[in-house]
Amino acid sequence: MxxxxxxxxxxxxxxxxxxxxxxxxxxxxxxxxxxxxxxxxxxxxxxxxxxxxxxxxxxxxxxxxxxxxxxxxxxxxxHHSRAPVPSRSMPRVPVGGVVALGCKMVGGGSDGTLDVCGRVCVIDENEAIVFENFVRPLLPVTHYRYETTGIRPEYLRDAPTVKMMQRQVEAILLNGEQPWKVRSSRGAARLLVGHGLEHDLDALGMDYPAYLKRDTAEYPPLMKTSGRLMSNSLRFLTQSCLGYDIQTGHQHPYEDCVAAMRLYKRMSSMRHGPPKNGGEDDACAAVAFPARRQRELERMSPEELLSMSKPDYHCWCLDD
Structure with missing residues (x-):
C-alpha cells in the first residue's frame, strides 16, 4: 500500500x-x-x-x-452535424447561465495585418443567437478579407461602433450584476465560452474575470502535447471531437460559437456525466495545483488518502 x-x-x-x-x-x-x-x-x-x-x-x-x-x-x-446559420433576428434573452462569444476580424493598419473586429455573435446554451451584428471599428479598415469573412465595406459603413457593441455584450455577460461585484462574487454573471477569448475580448475593448471564462484554446486536454502544450485550432477540434467541418468559404462567427459551446459541453460531460443546469459547472479555483492543498495531502494518513474518491483541486477555469 x-x-x-x-x-x-x-x-x-x-x-x-x-x-x-x-x-x-x-x-x-x-x-x-x-x-x-x-x-x-x-x-x-x-x-x-x-x-x-x-x-x-x-x-x-x-x-x-x-x-x-x-x-x-x-x-x-x-456525431454532430454542421449547424445551419439562422437568419438574422431580433436580440433575445439568453437561456441559462452560459453564453458563447465569437468575432470575425477584418484587417487594419497600413498592411492590413492588424486584427480589428468586423462582426460579433453571442449564442446561448441552446445554440440560439442572443446577439449578432456587424461592427464599425475605430481604426480604418484596409483589408476586408472578403474571401473568408464575407464582409463588404457597405456592411460596416452604418454599423454600430465597437463601443456600442461592447456595452451590448457586457450587458449580456453581467446579466444585471454590477461590474465591481463580478470580480469578487459570481452572482448572476454568466460563464463565457469561446476559442481564443482574449483575442476576441481585446478586439471589443473588454475584460472579463478569468474564473468566468471557459476557453477551449487553453484547456489542457484539448491542446497539443508535442514538447509543450500548444493550442489546437477550432477547426481541428471541431473535426476531431465533434465530427464535422467548419470555417469553409465565407465564415460566420455563429459557427465558431456553436463549435466552442459543443466542445465545452462535451468536455464537461466527460468529467461529470451529463451536464446539469444546461451545461454549467461549478466555478472554483485555478487549474494549477495549489501549494496549500499539496501540504494538506502530505499531512494526511494513508487511510485518508485512500478514502478520497477523486481529486477536488481542479476545475474548468482555463485562463488562470
Missing part, C-alpha cells in the same frame, strides 16, 4: 485528464489518448488497448463500450 500512497502524493492527477476506457491510464490530452489508442500520429499505441478500442471505441468522444451494439446506438448521438 505504501507505493500507492506515494504515487497519489506525486501524481496529482486532474479530473480534467482524459482516461483510457480500457486500462484506465491518465493521458495529458486527447491527442495523447489518441496515440495511446492507436490512431494518433506521434507515438506507438498500447496493443491491447488499441485492439479493444478498434472493436468497440468511439473515435470522437474516445469512449469504449461493452459491445459493438452499444457503440452503434451511441454513434448517432455523438
Amino acid at each position: 505504501e507505493h500507492l500512497v506515494e504515487h497519489m502524493r506525486a501524481s496529482h492527477h486532474s479530473p480534467h485528464e482524459p482516461r483510457c476506457g480500457v486500462c484506465g491510464k491518465h493521458c495529458r490530452s486527447l491527442d495523447a489518448l489518441r496515440d495511446h489508442l492507436g490512431f494518433g500520429a506521434s507515438l506507438p499505441p498500447k496493443p491491447a488497448c488499441a485492439t479493444a478500442f478498434a472493436a468497440k471505441g468511439c473515435s470522437l468522444c474516445l469512449a469504449v463500450f461493452p459491445s459493438s451494439g452499444s457503440l452503434r446506438a451511441h454513434s448517432p448521438t455523438c
Whole structure:
C-alpha cells in the first residue's frame, strides 16, 4: 500500500485528464489518448488497448463500450452535424447561465495585418443567437478579407461602433450584476465560452474575470502535447471531437460559437456525466495545483488518502 500512497502524493492527477476506457491510464490530452489508442500520429499505441478500442471505441468522444451494439446506438448521438446559420433576428434573452462569444476580424493598419473586429455573435446554451451584428471599428479598415469573412465595406459603413457593441455584450455577460461585484462574487454573471477569448475580448475593448471564462484554446486536454502544450485550432477540434467541418468559404462567427459551446459541453460531460443546469459547472479555483492543498495531502494518513474518491483541486477555469 505504501507505493500507492506515494504515487497519489506525486501524481496529482486532474479530473480534467482524459482516461483510457480500457486500462484506465491518465493521458495529458486527447491527442495523447489518441496515440495511446492507436490512431494518433506521434507515438506507438498500447496493443491491447488499441485492439479493444478498434472493436468497440468511439473515435470522437474516445469512449469504449461493452459491445459493438452499444457503440452503434451511441454513434448517432455523438456525431454532430454542421449547424445551419439562422437568419438574422431580433436580440433575445439568453437561456441559462452560459453564453458563447465569437468575432470575425477584418484587417487594419497600413498592411492590413492588424486584427480589428468586423462582426460579433453571442449564442446561448441552446445554440440560439442572443446577439449578432456587424461592427464599425475605430481604426480604418484596409483589408476586408472578403474571401473568408464575407464582409463588404457597405456592411460596416452604418454599423454600430465597437463601443456600442461592447456595452451590448457586457450587458449580456453581467446579466444585471454590477461590474465591481463580478470580480469578487459570481452572482448572476454568466460563464463565457469561446476559442481564443482574449483575442476576441481585446478586439471589443473588454475584460472579463478569468474564473468566468471557459476557453477551449487553453484547456489542457484539448491542446497539443508535442514538447509543450500548444493550442489546437477550432477547426481541428471541431473535426476531431465533434465530427464535422467548419470555417469553409465565407465564415460566420455563429459557427465558431456553436463549435466552442459543443466542445465545452462535451468536455464537461466527460468529467461529470451529463451536464446539469444546461451545461454549467461549478466555478472554483485555478487549474494549477495549489501549494496549500499539496501540504494538506502530505499531512494526511494513508487511510485518508485512500478514502478520497477523486481529486477536488481542479476545475474548468482555463485562463488562470
